[in-house]
Amino acid sequence: MNTPPDSPGQRAVVLLSGGLDSATTLAIARAAGFACHCLSVDYGQRHHAELQAAAAVSAALGAAEHRVISLSLDVFGGSALTDAAIAVPVDGVQAGIPVTYVPARNTIMLSLALAWAEVLGSNDIFVGVNAVDYSGYPDCRPEYIAAFERMATLATKAAVEGAALHIHAPLINLGKAQIIQRGAELGVDYALTVSCYQADPLGRACAVCDSCRLRQAGFAAAAVADPTRYAR
Known part of the structure; x- marks a missing residue:
């Protein structure tokens, strides 16, 4: 791919976890002409492995x-993703907020992205959150993303001086199959991505955590071959 001109008006900060959703979000931002x-x-x-x-x-x-x-949220724990004493659920996706929820994670990450965007002179942040298959x-x-964007207009020098900042969440209303189909159209190599909550050091997925189950179902529904490497 050719990199677009990197002028301040075209720069975007993209939060990239290494998973399926954030990879697709990066591809969407690139296709829109942003220098990411x-x-x-x-x-x-x-x-x-996800990093x-x-x-x-x-x-x-x-x-x-x-x-x-590097920002060690494991000093607080409170999540199966940051506290080894809390087991990752493997019995199927359940209703309610699971123990894999990391307290304030997206708020912290969006705040970091906001700080970098101001330094870059960028008015655009992309994040791969999803409110359908989540x-x-x-x-x-969506309410959370809208609220953070409103907060950013009050909290930043750039916004006070008239440069409105936008939080782009292009996947927020898409199902997992739709996300995969969109990424496939944009040439995303999903074999590079790691979505598993407990991947091994080689990046191989467990196949039974919530994230793996949602990913597997997405590829099946999209009728796209699943390139995920599984440990078993």
């Missing part, structure tokens, strides 16, 4: 830059 500055967060999650995947996805999709910030996380809802 990707931001990943090492927040003390169970594995680093390695983020680097591979960023390179494959021609991002202008990829940075990783696991009950309150910070993946």
